[in-house]
Amino acid sequence: MISKNVIASVLEAAVSTGGDFAELFIEDSSKSSLNYLDGQLESSQTGRDFGVGIRIFSGLNCIYAYTNSFDQDSLVETALKAAQAVRGSVHQGIKVLNNMKTNRIHVVEIMPDSVSKKDKLDIVKTAYNSAIAYDSLIKQVSSRYSDTVQNVAIANTEGLYREDTRVYTRLMINAVAEKNGQMQTGSANPGSHGGYEFIQGLDLNAIARSAAATAVVMVNAEYCKAGVMPVVIDNAFGGVIFHEACGHGLEATSVAKGTSVFAGKIGEKVAPEVVTAIDDGTMPNEWGSTNMDDEGSDTRRNVLIEKGILKGYLVDRFNGRKMGMESTGSSRRESYKFAPTSRMSNTFIDNGHSKKEEIISSVDFGLYAKVMGGGSVNPGTGEFNFSVREGYMIRNGKIAEPVRGGTLIGKGPDVLQKIDMVADNLDMDQGMCGSSSGSVPANVGQPAVRVSSITVGGR
Amino acid sequence: MKYKELAERIFKAGNEAGMQDMEVYVSGSREFEVKITRSEIDGYKLADNSGLGFRGFYNGKIGYSYTEKISDDSIPYLVKGAIENAEINDTKDQDYIFEGSLKYTPVNNLNxxxxxxxxxxxxxxxxxxxxxxxxxxxxxxxxxxxxxxxxxxSSELFNTKGLALADxxxxxxxxxxxxxxxxxxxxxxxxxxxxxxxxxxxxxxxxxxxxxxxxxLLDAKPVESGEYEIVLDGMASAGLLGAVSSIFSARAVHKNLSLLKGKLGEKVAAECVTLVDDPFYKGGTSTSSFDGEGVATKYKNIIEGGVLKTFLHNLKSASKDGVESTGNASRDSYKSTIGISPTNMYFKPGDKNLEGIMEKISKGLYLVDLDGLHSGFNPISGDFSLGAKGYLIENGKVARSVNQITVSGNFYEMLMNIEEFASELRFGMGGGIGSPPVRIKKLSVAGE
The missing domain is CATH 3.30.2290.10 (PmbA/TldD superfamily)
Incomplete structure (x- = not known):
């Protein structure tokens, strides 16, 4: 994308005022998206993102600059401007850039930019029609498709030079059911770090119907009653609870500052023995995977919690400096516009030994959260909230009537301690995770789990 | 104007490829940000960002494309992308490239x-x-x-109908x-x-x-579950309003995504509610003299005395309803296709201050923070169930702090249950959406 000679001169400029490390992140991405709504094409877009991010370390100070310019003079000028913020003195120089091979774990058969827009339109139309036809209560459907081909090159003053191509394809169905002036929604959003073959392999009908089914069940449901009760959270997107309530607190971004409730707790018991949690950026073609992270380190399988004991954090290069820890291949960023930091990839609670049926039948009165919605957390206090997208009451060990509008709130470390049963039906789902380095694709996952007691908001 | 000549070369290439009316929008920014942790520079960011958005008609349908590589090499990519998108465009609605308004109200956003x-x-x-x-x-x-x-x-907008605007x-x-x-x-x-x-x-x-x-909030505790009279702080109320702002868009109404459909001229809120869309609000983050399509912006009351007066329109939705555009075409960036959004939208403040509107509450809650707006709020149904923090009010005064509760309700019902607004208007972090503290008859709270 940009020649090695130019890269070397930009890196030289970046450390010319005494910075002890500098890195370039060069991105050239093409993106395509379509949104089919109300029986017609609402929007379709084609675009190219192009830019360069320059990062300089000086001890525990970090400087980041980015630009859309691509000629040598502008890049060197940007680097020099950023370097002015460095208060170091010794000029360290840079090592010769060595090509490092990127091990392509995620096989792409069909590049999405080689597929015509017409074919992509057929996909969103088919899904749209299936969802609309599911039930007469379905009044509106949005069927969206998006793909990204992100070409990156990463180079640093330690001599690293590495390229990668990340290919993302995703379908997003959102169905709205309406009854007596009330509206409820359901969605399904399958995505892959993979080529167009992922889209071709989807059962469009089944995906569209599952989104519509949630909307229909919920529009027929009564409001969830508020209270403190046991909750069974089912698999796949249910893993958002671990992602939000614990995962963010295990990112070095908050651990290094000492503002995470998990700071200084490695080796301590933070969860019951039934809980093992993993972040694995290497899973082939999974949404949160990459061949290498955004600092050019190989991604890894990181065990976060093993049988209830806190084993490790997710660490990037800069926070690793502060913490005296090595990178765990967890440094990510949305684009060249963001300095990378430690982020989750595919994060999940591992399978346990209980059966889902057994967990349901263990609850006399509680909530069954079949499909979770999104949520958020304050990593400092651990306080979180999640919405329950499709929920049911559990009465006398049986799944009873559907309830809408439920919310789960609590504190991450507390709720983690209250996971007392874990099933064996691990599954994953796809989301976009937002944090200080932007919005990145991330998988959440878990088997069905029981939380012995949690505050359920309703009305 | 910096990009006029490039725009003309793009129009020429588009024309040669068989395109009709076209438009180029270029925006750029230079930003600086520093983050501090324990007196050390923890983050230091310099940004120099620009991009070019292109759209135009091909066989009577509009197509879009954009690039962040602003140079003549990008011209074929832009034209090809826009044509490809136009070719699959099956919309029944009419799109527009705008010839310009007669008059633009000048604004000054530069200090x-x-x-x-x-x-x-x-x-x-x-x-x-x-x-x-x-x-x-x-x-x-x-x-x-x-x-x-x-x-x-800065941004510049050019089209083949001779419009050239800058901001x-x-x-x-x-x-x-x-x-x-x-x-x-x-x-x-x-x-x-x-x-x-x-x-x-x-x-x-x-x-x-x-x-x-x-x-x-260090010694905050939950309160008993039940229905409470609520004072929502301005920021919290602005957050709710922001999360639901799309319901005022005519596009959402046409697409059956707003329960305000069919309610023009009807009472949708308590009489004390006036909701303003003010593109000229001084210091507002959405202050501008023209919108995303180049239409002159204007001041309007969306809700006045509780009655829904207008939806927000761009040229496409306005032509569908046979009305004039309200100057609310949105273009968040060169990457966006044209949508509809409010400019600076806020609830009109009342006369009393915050203490004044709490005075008559014998037992209620003053909530300063709502969590989970992007997940616990269904903007289509209006239902919300959100984590909340704040204070217990007893006999008109703050008694103690409260956390670990959820507050639930429905935005549409809440509009009807608003008792009064205080005087202190505050805009939220996202910018553009504001509210003073607001007293609400009742909302449902889950705590102990």
Whole structure:
């Protein structure tokens, strides 16, 4: 994308005022998206993102600059401007850039930019029609498709030079059911770090119907009653609870500052023995995977919690400096516009030994959260909230009537301690995770789990 | 105008490829941001960002494309992309490339004094803000976010109907979030300012507010579940309004995504509710004399005395309804296709201050923070169920602090149940959406 000679001169400029490390992140991405709504094409877009991010370390100070310019003079000028913020003195120089091979774990058969827009339109139309036809209560459907081909090159003053191509394809169905002036929604959003073959392999009908089914069940449901009760959270997107309530607190971004409730707790018991949690950026073609992270380190399988004991954090290069820890291949960023930091990839609670049926039948009165919605957390206090997208009451060990509008709130470390049963039906789902380095694709996952007691908001 | 000639070359290439009316939109910004942790520079960012959005008609249908590589090499890519998108465009609605309004109300978003603030002053400001917060109370253990940012932006719009418009402005912001701890209990507090007048930036004021918010909630407890009379702080109310803002868009109405459909001229809120869309609001983050399609913006009441007066329109939705565009075509960036969004939208303030509207409440809650707006709020149904923090009000006064509760309701019902607004209008972090504190007859609370 940009020649090695130019890269070397930009890196030289970046450390010319005494910075002890500098890195370039060069991105050239093409993106395509379509949104089919109300029986017609609402929007379709084609675009190219192009830019360069320059990062300089000086001890525990970090400087980041980015630009859309691509000629040598502008890049060197940007680097020099950023370097002015460095208060170091010794000029360290840079090592010769060595090509490092990127091990392509995620096989792409069909590049999405080689597929015509017409074919992509057929996909969103088919899904749209299936969802609309599911039930007469379905009044509106949005069927969206998006793909990204992100070409990156990463180079640093330690001599690293590495390229990668990340290919993302995703379908997003959102169905709205309406009854007596009330509206409820359901969605399904399958995505892959993979080529167009992922889209071709989807059962469009089944995906569209599952989104519509949630909307229909919920529009027929009564409001969830508020209270403190046991909750069974089912698999796949249910893993958002671990992602939000614990995962963010295990990112070095908050651990290094000492503002995470998990700071200084490695080796301590933070969860019951039934809980093992993993972040694995290497899973082939999974949404949160990459061949290498955004600092050019190989991604890894990181065990976060093993049988209830806190084993490790997710660490990037800069926070690793502060913490005296090595990178765990967890440094990510949305684009060249963001300095990378430690982020989750595919994060999940591992399978346990209980059966889902057994967990349901263990609850006399509680909530069954079949499909979770999104949520958020304050990593400092651990306080979180999640919405329950499709929920049911559990009465006398049986799944009873559907309830809408439920919310789960609590504190991450507390709720983690209250996971007392874990099933064996691990599954994953796809989301976009937002944090200080932007919005990145991330998988959440878990088997069905029981939380012995949690505050359920309703009305 | 910097990009006029490039735009003309793009139009020429489009024309040769068989395109008809076309438009080029270029926007760019230069930004600076510093983040401080324990007096050290934890983040330091310089951004120089620009991009070009293109759209135009091909066989009577509109197609879009964009690029961040602004150069003549990108012209074939832009034209090809737009044609490809136009070819699959099966919309039944009419799109427009606009010839221009007769009159544009000038706005001034540029404060040249901001350019005189040096990088050192900005860094020192952030360091001092954190330091003051940490020194204010020994229970403040760290700053979670402490940052100061400034930026300048410009945009240009050209089309083949001869329209050429330009806009520019600048801004600064400071954000402080602190973490308090006492006996193993953690609590965080927050404050911010966005303005292009740096003389309004006060480290002490920001630190004091963030610290108070954190300390006050250290001994917070839930309240009993039940229905409570509620005062929502301006920021919290603005957050709710922002999350639901799309319901005022005519596009959402046409697409059956707004329950306000068919309610024009009807009462949709209590009589004290007037909802304003003011593109000329001084210091507003969405202040502009023209919208995303180049249509002149205008001041309007969306809701007036509780009655729904208008939806927000762009040219496409307006032509469908046989009305004029309200100047609300949105274009968040060169990457966006044209949509509809409010400019500076806010609930009109009342006369009494915050204390004044709490006075008559014998038992209620004053909520300062709502969590989970992007997940616990269904903007289509209006249902919300959100984590909340704040204070218990007894006999018109704050009695103690409250956390670990959820507050639930429905936005449409809530509009009807609004009793009054206080006088202190505040805009939220996202910018553009504001509210004063608001007293609501009742909302459902889940606690103990």
């Amino acid at each position: 040249t004094e901001l350019d005189g603030v040096t990088e050192k002053q900005k860094i020192d400001f952030a360091i001092e803000m954190e330091k003051k917060a940490l020194e204010m109370d020994s229970r403040i253990k760290a700053s979670q976010y402490c940052m100061l940012g400034t930026g300048a932006y 520019e402005g600048n801004f600064a912001y400071a954000i402080l979030m602190v973490l308090a701890e006492e006996n193993g209990v953690y609590s965080s507090g927050f404050d911010f300012i966005i303005d292009n007048d740096f003389s309004k930036f006060d480290t002490g004021k920001l630190a004091k507010k963030a610290v108070k918010n954190a300390i006050d």
